[in-house]
Amino acid sequence: MAEQQSQQGQQHPIRLYMVVWGLLFVLSTFSYLVDYIGIQGYPRWSLIILFMLLKAGLIIAIFMHLAWERLVLIYVILFPPVLVLVFAALMASESNYTILSRMTFLGTGS
Structure with a gap:
């Protein structure tokens, strides 16, 4: 059976x-x-x-x-890409801060 x-x-x-x-x-x-x-x-x-x-x-x-599927399997599949997107957004915002501070304190570099 x-x-x-x-x-x-x-x-x-x-x-x-x-x-x-x-x-x-x-x-x-x-x-x-x-x-x-x-x-x-x-x-x-x-x-x-x-x-x-x-x-x-x-x-x-x-x-x-x-x-x-079970909820645990859904979390295992969907959670890592969401974390990657969050970390990419954090890196993008930090890069804007870094370039702004470099331009403010070091000049444009012409």
Whole structure:
């Protein structure tokens, strides 16, 4: 009986995959519309990154079956990239401070 269950596996309805595929198509369309409309500056990049993160989240949750995994496994997979992003943001802010202090106290170097 256990052998029969292991061969069967977990089945997800095809409708779920089609809905996610449709959502990915819609999000991609919105991402291209941001450029087509001509939004510039921070709103443009914010919208593009938002749509990118939403698409990545859908792909990870549904196509990589992370939505059905244990919470510990989700933390193991998602926590390190979030930490990398936090550390990259800290380094970027520190680099701005460093260049500003160098320009203030050492001059522009012409």
